Amino acid sequence: MQKTKCNDTKTYKIALLPGDYIGEEITSGAVKIMERVGKAYNVDLQFTRGAIGGAGLDEAGHPFPEATKNICKESDAIFLGAVGGPKWDNVASNLRPERGLLEIRKELGVFANLRPVKIHSSLRDKSPLKESIIGDNLDILIVRELIGGIYFGEKGREGDKAYDVMSYSAEEVERIAEIAFEAASKRDKRVTSVDKANVLESSKLWRETVEKVAKKYPEVELSHLYVDNAAMQLVINPRQFDVILTSNMFGDILSDEASVISGSIGMLPSASIGKGVGLFEPIHGSAPDIAGQDKVNPMATILSGAMMLRHSFNMEEAAKIIEKSVELVLEKGYRTGDIYSGTEKLVGTKEVVEKIMEEIEVLLQK
Ligand SMILES: NC(=O)c1ccc[n+]([C@@H]2O[C@H](COP(=O)([O-])OP(=O)(O)OC[C@H]3O[C@@H](n4cnc5c(N)ncnc54)[C@H](O)[C@@H]3O)[C@@H](O)[C@H]2O)c1
Numbered sequence: 001m002q003k004t005k006c007n008d009t010k011t012y013k014i015a016l017l018p019g020d021y022i023g024e025e026i027t028s029g030a031v032k033i034m035e036r037v038g039k040a041y042n043v044d045l046q047f048t049r050g051a052i053g054g055a056g057l058d059e060a061g062h063p064f065p066e067a068t069k070n071i072c073k074e075s076d077a078i079f080l081g082a083v084g085g086p087k088w089d090n091v092a093s094n095l096r097p098e099r100g101l102l103e104i105r106k107e108l109g110v111f112a113n114l115r116p117v118k119i120h121s122s123l124r125d126k127s128p129l130k131e132s133i134i135g136d137n138l139d140i141l142i143v144r145e146l147i148g149g150i151y152f153g154e155k156g157r158e159g160d161k162a163y164d165v166m167s168y169s170a171e172e173v174e175r176i177a178e179i180a181f182e183a184a185s186k187r188d189k190r191v192t193s194v195d196k197a198n199v200l201e202s203s204k205l206w207r208e209t210v211e212k213v214a215k216k217y218p219e220v221e222l223s224h225l226y227v228d229n230a231a232m233q234l235v236i237n238p239r240q241f242d243v244i245l246t247s248n249m250f251g252d253i254l255s256d257e258a259s260v261i262s263g264s265i266g267m268l269p270s271a272s273i274g275k276g277v278g279l280f281e282p283i284h285g286s287a288p289d290i291a292g293q294d295k296v297n298p299m300a301t302i303l304s305g306a307m308m309l310r311h312s313f314n315m316e317e318a319a320k321i322i323e324k325s326v327e328l329v330l331e332k333g334y335r336t337g338d339i340y341s342g343t344e345k346l347v348g349t350k351e352v353v354e355k356i357m358e359e360i361e362v363l364l365q366k
Pocket residue numbers: 081082083084085086098101265266267281282283284285286287288289290295296297298300338
């Protein structure tokens with residue numbers, strides 16, 4: 001974990017889109033942490049703020065305003081908090097804050113959403129599952145298709161009926177499957193593809209296409225599960241999974257389920273990647289119920305920052321320093337309410353960030 005000694009300073013531009021409710025609380029600490037680690041590696045991370053979601057709607061009348069689009073176009077990566085909340089529950093569907101999130105994902109072409117589910121050893125007792133079920137080193141990577149499927153199909157209303165079309169092309173399935181197999185080949189070499197091929201035509205195509213892609217990766221073992229069984233298997237035997245490959249909606253649902261196995265949804269980061277710049281955000285939402293109270297767990301966002309340094313800027317050591325610091329803070333027992341069991345030190349969002357910063361300073365001296 002030695003710092004690279006180098007005199008050339010690199011500069012990267014990052015669009016910082018905090019979003020709504022807890023958005024500001026979770027991103028501000030993560031930005032401070034990334035700036036500090038960047039500096040140690042002679043990397044100048046320049047964040048430019050933009051509005052998205054409800055903030056975009058309030059500021060510019062749109063959940064993904066033109067001004068924000070322009071900031072994104074000039075950036076090397078996008079760092080996002082969370083969008084949505086009750087304030088905008090009654091706005092027209094096409095202007096909902098969540099629509100801004102879907103639009104930015106589509107605009108960036110980030111078709112692959114990587115959601116790593118890891119159990120930190122010091123959080124094993126916070127999992128709702130028995131320790132005998134989660135084991136020691138649970139490590140699952142959910143590879144979720146992000147810009148297709150039912151989220152983006154034709155939708156509408158006709159009289160008292162409403163519809164949302166779910167469709168996938170072979171090309172869309174192929175490219176996400178490639179990402180899953182590539183990832184598996186560097187991990188435990190197992191892909192579980194999750195679909196509903198016993199009912200849905202789009203899932204039948206999904207399965208056929210995944211099988212074709214699998215032929216290129218003979219060293220990776222492929223299995224299939226129907227989504228209802230996958231939801232059950234995640235709680236009765238999560239250790240059977242290495243990489244879970246699935247569609248947009250199934251991935252959304254299964255990743256919230258998987259996140260609590262690791263203790264809390266406040267722990268799960270994500271990276272969304274495609275051909276261009278990446279988008280990094282925690283998997284959780286804007287948590288309106290705890291916003292503004294210094295209660296939110298910032299770790300998922302901080303770990304998303306580590307993913308950004310790794311995936312977008314090739315800063316592997318810096319990413320590891322952040323991940324290690326989070327681990328150390330957990331080991332020392334500093335906990336926000338979502339991962340507090342009653343015996344550790346209950347602290348607020350800001351203090352968690354301070355504690356992580358302290359660990360970072362120590363690691364940077366080594
Ligand atoms: N990526 C995103 O921006 C995103 C993701 C999911 C939901 N949403 C939006 O967020 C709003 C609220 O949705 P929701 O309540 O269904 O989901 P949510 O993820 O915001 O919250 C679910 C529960 O988890 C808790 N929680 C979430 N993140 C936490 C954290 N970091 N630390 C501690 N506790 C945390 C919340 O307090 C709440 O009890 C909705 O408008 C929804 O559409 C946005």
